Amino acid sequence: MDEQKTAVTPFVEIRHVHKAFPIQPNTKPAPVVEDVSILIPHQEEGEFVAFLGPSGCGKSTLLHMISGLLSPDKGEVYALGKQVSGPDPQSVTVQQAYTCFPWLTVLGNVEFGLKTHGVEAVERRKLATEYLHKVGLGDRLDANPRQLSGGMQQRVAIARTLAMRLPIVLMDEPFGALDAQTRADMQETLLHLWQDEKNLVVFVTHDISEALLLANRIIVFSARPARIIYDMLVPFERPRPQSLLYDSQFLQLSQVLIGLLKHSEATTSDNTSTSGN
Numbered sequence: 540m541d542e543q544k545t546a547v548t549p550f551v552e553i554r555h556v557h558k559a560f561p562i563q564p565n566t567k568p569a570p571v572v573e574d575v576s577i578l579i580p581h582q583e584e585g586e587f588v589a590f591l592g593p594s595g596c597g598k599s600t601l602l603h604m605i606s607g608l609l610s611p612d613k614g615e616v617y618a619l620g621k622q623v624s625g626p627d628p629q630s631v632t633v634q635q636a637y638t639c640f641p642w643l644t645v646l647g648n649v650e651f652g653l654k655t656h657g658v659e660a661v662e663r664r665k666l667a668t669e670y671l672h673k674v675g676l677g678d679r680l681d682a683n684p685r686q687l688s689g690g691m692q693q694r695v696a697i698a699r700t701l702a703m704r705l706p707i708v709l710m711d712e713p714f715g716a717l718d719a720q721t722r723a724d725m726q727e728t729l730l731h732l733w734q735d736e737k738n739l740v741v742f743v744t745h746d747i748s749e750a751l752l753l754a755n756r757i758i759v760f761s762a763r764p765a766r767i768i769y770d771m772l773v774p775f776e777r778p779r780p781q782s783l784l785y786d787s788q789f790l791q792l793s794q795v796l797i798g799l800l801k802h803s804e805a806t807t808s809d810n811t812s813t814s815g816n
């Protein structure tokens with residue numbers, strides 16, 4: 540893609556997308572994503588968009604349609620100007636696993652991701668080493684993941700995802716299961732890396748503070764079927780320290796988002812989904 544085209548081609552464009560699933564076996568498909576349109580323009584400095592919405596509303600389904608793992612029933616999805624018709628390993632990375640493969644070394648874990656993308660051995664070693672240094676694990680390259688703390692293993696997983704250096708990175712609740720301190724640590728690591736990458740991260744989370752701390756833009760979805768109920772530009776400068784969590788404007792925006800989520804959960808007619816990431 541030439542430079543001029545890159546400058547004007549949106550990272551992602553979702554046009555009037557619909558998706559339905561039979562929520563119970565042998566039932567008629569029920570809408571899960573309903574007429575969602577999102578334009579994420581290209582930004583020189585990269586873009587960070589959070590998807591926020593109640594459990595089971597359809598966030599992962601939407602992410603899968605961006606990655607090409609699922610196709611919409613109606614509507615179109617474009618990634619870097621190209622209509623998505625299946626997974627494209629050259630433009631979109633989905634963070635698949637948030638932990639390590641225990642049978643590989645730390646370095647091997649990051650190299651593995653690159654190998655699946657066809658990166659040759661010398662380059663794999665160079666990139667994996669570089670990204671492990673970036674996440675602060677430069678001195679643990681030959682360690683077995685079992686010798687690392689849970690937080691360190693997560694950093695390996697982040698290095699594995701970002702070392703692929705693809706323009707679009709999709710992360711589905713990557714820090715959901717972590718304790719507060721490790722989560723704060725991972726948020727910082729991710730932001731630190733993202734600032735150099737200048738790519739698009741689409742980050743699904745249930746956590747309002749996490750969305751406000753990380754994202755430039757937060758898209759809030761209704762309970763199933765997912766419809767956009769709010770599209771918020773986050774006003775905070777970067778870098779964003781964890782102390783921002785106590786800032787009065789931050790707390791005020793949190794309240795707005797809490798209100799929206801409560802309202803969307805209360806107005807759903809059927810919130811008994813069994814969803815998964």
Ligand SMILES: Nc1ncnc2c1ncn2[C@@H]1O[C@H](COP(=O)(O)OP(=O)(O)OP(=O)(O)O)[C@@H](O)[C@H]1O
Nearest residue numbers: 560571594595596597598599600812813814815816
């Ligand atoms: N392959 C599938 N077949 C049938 N139903 C599905 C399928 N994938 C998702 N669903 C249903 O679609 C709805 C939305 O699921 P999805 O996983 O997208 O929600 P989510 O917003 O990511 O939820 P969570 O926040 O809990 O991860 C749920 O009711 C789920 O059970």
Ligand SMILES: [Mg+2]
Nearest residue numbers: 598599815816
């Ligand atoms: Mg999900």
